[in-house]
Amino acid sequence: MRRNRHAKIVATVGPASSSPEMLHRLFLAGVDTFRLNFSHGAQDDHARVHAAIRALERETGRPIGILQDLQGPKIRLGPLAGGRREVAAGESLRFVLTPTDAVPDAIPLPHPEIFAAVAPGQDLLIDDGRVRVRVTGLTGDSIEAEVIIGGTLSDRKGVNLPGTLLAVSPLTPKDRADLAFGLELGVDWVALSFVQTPADVLKARALIGDRAGLMTKIEKPQALERIEDIIRLSDAVMVARGDLGVEIPHEDVPGRQKELIRSCRLAVKPVIVATQMLDSMVSAPTPTRAEASDVATAIYDGADAVMLSAESATGRFPVETVAMMARIIHRTETHKLYRSLITASDPGEEETPPHAVAAASAHLADAVGAAALVAYTLSGTTAARVARRRPEVPILALTPDRGIARRLCLLWGAHSVQAAEVETYEAMVEGAIAHAVEEGFARPGDRVVIAAGIPFAVAGTTNNIRIAQVPSA
Known part of the structure; x- marks a missing residue:
């Protein structure tokens, strides 16, 4: 089951979308990763949704990502006299x-x-x-x-409190309990709220380890002051424009969004743009033109994913909203200016050999008109390095790790497949061709470009490129 777009869609699950039937409809409409917002709902409610998503995954035969979003230390007034x-x-x-x-x-x-x-x-x-x-x-x-x-x-x-650094941990006792619960369930990503410093990310990493990807939400101006270190320590980043737009001037948000997308692309970390993207569709069947332009801007900027919040969690038109977002992404990516804008925003070459090899594979795939670029990836790094170049050809990410296949549901352009681990060069080529045909990317006579790391089963060693041709029938 292939999407006709590169950028991914994240949708928040809530009362309007938590039934197995609605989750199935949302997935068919275009959701790649489902967000469980632990600011609302009981743990048992989230467990039921998690089980329903995993059942949907088995039914469709496609990896589906699950993002646990922790509430964080929300500062609130106490009860007022008279309310x-x-x-x-x-x-x-x-x-x-x-x-x-x-x-x-x-x-x-x-x-x-x-x-x-x-x-x-x-x-x-x-x-x-x-x-x-x-x-x-x-x-x-x-x-x-x-x-x-x-x-x-x-x-x-x-x-x-804009501009005020608070001596508060990003992980409250509730967050710690929710995190332990989510990791036990088997969520694929954990989003950390109200991060202020790199130390906040390190505290969360100590608890999460490698059991899930760590996503840092950028919603405090203090985080922007140490953003390069925070991105480096994170596995992914969310541009959480809601609280960020409260604490910094509204007119600064668009520029900050572009900076964050570029920095994440340079660091080879997936980046989500979130908050009020199609907000009017909470109660209306169509978005405003400004909202459609907002989604398109994130796509032109090169974001890996865009996210729906209340639109899919509590709105009246969750399926229509997802379908609308998918159409906006598709039309943006097929617009005549898209490729030139994506190329213009290229963050430049990295000097490390693995990045250079991945970049070369992306350029080669485009140059020879390959049907697909097959990335063998143990940790997801090879696929992310290839995606950083934003190639025109689709990326088929093959990994033996089911959890990595699910995490790659956030990565730009990646169609992830859990595949058996290869042990020989010949098996790598044969497997790449077989999966490219099976997943509908290639036909007899087509070329595929293969990027991998050798020796196999060693994470992060992108060092080999191969052009292979699908045998004629």
């Missing part, structure tokens, strides 16, 4: 760590790390920036602030 409160610009407010009867109108903010880090002149953004207040003074357990942009405060609304 809500209107505040006006110029009004003075007091935030307290622990509510007391002595200050009945104080706003609870039960996060000691904020009181330890915030300073006068810094802003607090509440409810995704709908309300903005500026700190004017503070004591050990209270913060005085002036309302800059008024609005409605209500229970448990999120609080963002």
